[in-house]
Structures are given as structure tokens and as C-alpha cells.
Amino acid sequence: MKTIKRLLKIILTLLILIVLVLVVTIWIDSYKTNYLKINKNSIDSKDTYLITNINVIPMHKDTILKNNMVLIKDGIINRIADTIQIDNVEIIDGQNKFLTPGLIDMHVHIWDRYELGLYLSNGVTAVRNLWGMPMHLRIKKDANNGKIYAPIIITTGPKLTGPEFIGDDNLNLLNPEEAKEKIISYKERGYDLIKTYYGLDKEIFDAVIEQANKSDIDIVAHPSQKVPFSYHLNPQIKSIEHAEEIVQQALKFDLDTLKLKTIIDTISQSKHTSYSPTLIVFKNIHNMMLNDSILESEPVMYMNPLIKKVDSEMQFERWYDTKNNDSLAINRIEEQHKFHLKIVESLHKADVNIICGTDAGIGVTVPGFSIHNELQLYKEAGLSNYEVLRTATVNPSKTHSYFESLGTIEEGKVANLLVLDINPLEDLSALSKPSTIFIKGKKLNRDKLNSFNLRAKNRKNLIVSAIRYVGNLIIEK
Numbered sequence: 109m110k111t112i113k114r115l116l117k118i119i120l121t122l123l124i125l126i127v128l129v130l131v132v133t134i135w136i137d138s139y140k141t142n143y144l145k146i147n148k149n150s151i152d153s154k155d156t157y158l159i160t161n162i163n164v165i166p167m168h169k170d171t172i173l174k175n176n177m178v179l180i181k182d183g184i185i186n187r188i189a190d191t192i193q194i195d196n197v198e199i200i201d202g203q204n205k206f207l208t209p210g211l212i213d214m215h216v217h218i219w220d221r222y223e224l225g226l227y228l229s230n231g232v233t234a235v236r237n238l239w240g241m242p243m244h245l246r247i248k249k250d251a252n253n254g255k256i257y258a259p260i261i262i263t264t265g266p267k268l269t270g271p272e273f274i275g276d277d278n279l280n281l282l283n284p285e286e287a288k289e290k291i292i293s294y295k296e297r298g299y300d301l302i303k304t305y306y307g308l309d310k311e312i313f314d315a316v317i318e319q320a321n322k323s324d325i326d327i328v329a330h331p332s333q334k335v336p337f338s339y340h341l342n343p344q345i346k347s348i349e350h351a352e353e354i355v356q357q358a359l360k361f362d363l364d365t366l367k368l369k370t371i372i373d374t375i376s377q378s379k380h381t382s383y384s385p386t387l388i389v390f391k392n393i394h395n396m397m398l399n400d401s402i403l404e405s406e407p408v409m410y411m412n413p414l415i416k417k418v419d420s421e422m423q424f425e426r427w428y429d430t431k432n433n434d435s436l437a438i439n440r441i442e443e444q445h446k447f448h449l450k451i452v453e454s455l456h457k458a459d460v461n462i463i464c465g466t467d468a469g470i471g472v473t474v475p476g477f478s479i480h481n482e483l484q485l486y487k488e489a490g491l492s493n494y495e496v497l498r499t500a501t502v503n504p505s506k507t508h509s510y511f512e513s514l515g516t517i518e519e520g521k522v523a524n525l526l527v528l529d530i531n532p533l534e535d536l537s538a539l540s541k542p543s544t545i546f547i548k549g550k551k552l553n554r555d556k557l558n559s560f561n562l563r564a565k566n567r568k569n570l571i572v573s574a575i576r577y578v579g580n581l582i583i584e585k
Contacts (some may be wrong), residue, residue, distance in 0.1 A: 155549030162202030215465025223562025
């Protein structure tokens with residue numbers, strides 16, 4: 109009996125030590141992201157400024173308001189005029205630079221707080237997280253309550269799938285009643301959106317749509333192969349994700365432009381539906397097949413180490429083996445990517461509301477940086493610079509009520525703004541390194557933004573990321 113008691117005591121002691129080690133490890137990682145905390149006494153924490161001598165690109169119309177002034181008061185755009193007289197406010201000389209709305213990435217996967225700085229550094233001042241977990245509720249609360257420098261965040265709950273599509277990255281629904289219960293729970297817990305995924309059959313999907321409508325919560329759809337593609341045009345579904353799903357599900361891999369026109373016409377008739385192409389994530393498959401050292405490249409150094417170790421390496425090995433076993437694979441992927449450009453061109457011509465999303469945070473699609481690759485692909489698809497910029501500003505503001513105060517430079521809108529050295533309507537690369545950004549009126553200069561990049565580069569939080577991911581699985585599964 110004494111031996112058993114001694115053994116139990118040893119086990120209990122070991123468990124306590126393990127828990128303490130885990131707590132300390134998580135605390136240390138949290139401490140390392142203190143650089144994002146807003147010091148209420150710092151200059152950067154102010155949210156009232158007068159910007160003078162600035163060329164405003166308002167984005168609700170195709171124009172430039174030259175040599176204007178913009179008054180930001182309490183984080184809101186208060187006035188835009190040729191001349192503004194006001195006392196006791198800090199004046200910022202715009203130096204004849206260009207002012208645009210902050211960029212919005214409508215399809216990201218956030219893995220840690222380091223990534224928040226990467227988005228800001230690249231001019232992304234709002235994001236839509238589409239792989240929701242409990243940790244995102246905590247991050248969203250701190251970001252949206254002004255405790256940390258971060259983009260404005262909205263997030264889905266866990267991805268909803270049917271009973272057959274097994275995986276630790278989604279939640280399997282077994283029946284309509286369970287679907288309704290989950291949506292009610294996600295709404296109560298603070299998730300902003302519902303994400304539907306592969307494997308939802310008509311019966312369960314109907315229940316998801318019905319309850320989402322009752323709970324007044326928008327749906328974002330990664331199309332399910334269990335229902336017709338047109339099924340995703342229900343008014344409760346505010347956006348459809350991925351151009352490749354048009355190829356893979358609607359067209360069954362048949363790269364036929366006549367069949368594509370039928371699909372595009374169907375989408376365009378649904379005036380409430382936005383489309384997020386996420387071209388760069390598929391383009392990166394091609395990049396992985398062409399570059400055997402891509403995992404050691406500079407951009408990948410900014411990926412979360414757990415994702416790099418698991419997902420990035422797994423994807424690379426998959427496509428490395430594919431090209432070695434199939435001599436036509438590279439050409440086939442390249443042709444499908446070109447067809448994705450055709451899809452974007454067709455969506456645009458049909459007046460579908462295209463919203464910029466990158467799928468950042470998985471594979472080798474780097475948070476923040478990848479939005480500029482995505483926008484450049486829209487340019488390749490035939491959109492003008494102004495039309496490209498709309499996909500990451502005003503178009504997202506039409507998709508969800510959460511973003512309706514963003515996306516344009518107008519009086520009464522939230523002051524999420526970028527100061528650019530050159531005109532992005534002439535050169536889109538101007539967006540990649542804003543000299544200054546304003547997030548809810550708080551000013552961050554280029555030196556500060558560069559420091560966010562340095563902190564996130566080659567970070568060593570693999571174990572902490574794994575602990576958090578396991579914790580999420582325990583809570584959600």
C-alpha cells in the first residue's frame with residue numbers, strides 16, 4: 109500500500125511539474141509578443157491627428173483628391189477638405205504622398221500573435237480568419253478592444269463538415285440537430301461567422317443555413333461536394349472561397365470556357381454573393397514544384413514554425429513526389445492556374461463582388477506579404493489598378509456588416525489608413541511598404557513596422573503553438 113501511495117505521489121508531482129513547465133513556456137511566448145501591446149502613454153497610442161498636404165484615394169469612386177487635409181478624431185475620419193482649421197491637434201505633413209484605405213485580407217489562418225504585426229507591416233489593417241478556434245476569440249478581443257496593435261479581426265468558428273470528411277482541422281456534424289446546436293453555441297461564444305466545408309450533405313447543410321438565418325450569423329462557404337455548386341448561392345452565404353473549387357467541383361476539372369460562362373452567369377445572378385479567389389495559394393503549388401529549396405527561402409522564414417514543420421513540409425513533399433512521378437504534373441498545374449486567372453476575369457466582367465483573400469498561414473503562403481502577390485495576380489487577370497485595389501478595400505466592406513465602416517476614406521469611417529510614397533493606381537507595389545499606417549487612428553511608422561517583421565522572423569514558438577493547437581482540439585472535439 110505504501111509503495112502505491114508513493115508511486116501516486118510521484119506521478120502527481122510529475123504532472124504538476126509538467127503543467128508548470130507548460131504554463132511557464134506559454135507565458136514566456138506571450139511575453140515575447142509584448143511589443144504589440146499599446147502603451148496608453150506613448151505617442152503612438154494617440155488617435156487624433158490632422159494630416160496635411162496629402163493626396164487622398166477615397167476608393168468609393170475612381171479619383172484622387174489632390175493636396176487635401178484629413179482630420180482623424182478619436183480614431184474616426186472626421187473631416188476631409190482642402191483646408192481644415194483646428195487647434196490643439198498634432199499635424200502630420202503628408203509630403204504630397206498618397207493616402208488609401210487599409211487593406212483587408214478576407215481569407216487568413218492566424219496561428220499566433222506574431223502574425224498580427226506581419227499583417228500591419230504589409231498594410232493589412234483588417235482580416236477575416238476562416239479557421240476559428242478558442243484562441244482566436246482571445247486574440248480578437250485584445251485586438252478589437254485596442255489592447256494590442258493588430259488588424260481588426262473577425263473570425264469563423266471551427267470548420268463544419270459532414271460525418272465522412274475526417275480530420276483534426278474540422279468539426280464533423282453527424283445530424284441536423286447537432287448542426288443547429290453548434291451554430292447557436294458559436295454565436296453565443298463570440299464567433300462572428302460560420303465556415304462550411306467539404307462533406308456537408310443537403311440535410312445537414314439545410315440545417316446550417318436555417319439556424320444561421322435564425323441566429324443572424326453569416327456563412328462563408330468552402331464548397332461542399334455533397335451538394336450542387338449553385339447550392340452555395342443561398343442569401344445566408346455571403347462569400348464563396350477559392351477559384352479552384354469552380355474548376356474542381358463545378359466544372360469537374362474540365363477547363364472549358366463555355367461551361368465556365370454558365371457557372372459565372374449563375375453566380376452573377378446572386379447579387380448578395382462575394383467571391384474570394386485565393387489565387388496565390390494555388391500558385392504556390394506551382395512555385396513549390398519549380399523550387400526545391402522553397403522551404404529555405406526568405407518569405408517562409410516568417411511562417412509559424414509548427415505550420416512550417418507540419419503543413420509546409422507535408423505540402424512540399426506531396427508536390428515534389430507528384431512532379432517526380434508524373435512528367436505532366438507541372439504543366440497541368442500551370443494550366444489550371446491560368447484558368448483561375450480566366451475565372452477572375454470572368455467574375456469581374458460579370459460584376460461579381462470579388463474580395464481579396466490569400467489563404468495566408470498555410471503551406472508557403474506567408475501572412476501579410478502574400479496579399480501583394482494576390483493583388484498582382486488580379487492585375488494579370490486584366491483588372492486595372494483601381495479595380496484591383498477595390499478587391500482589398502471597398503469590396504470587402506460590402507460583404508459583412510462588420511466591415512461596413514472600413515474600405516473607403518469618407519467622413520465617419522474608421523481611420524484604418526495607409527500613407528504611400530507613390531501612387532498605387534500607377535504602381536501596385538506601392539502598397540507593400542507603407543511609410544505610415546493608421547489603425548483605428550493610431551499611427552505606426554515604417555521603423556516600427558519593420559521591427560514587427562524582425563520579431564516574427566524565424567521565431568521559436570513551435571512547442572507553444574503545438575500546445576495551443578492540442579488545447580483547441582480538446583475544447584472543440
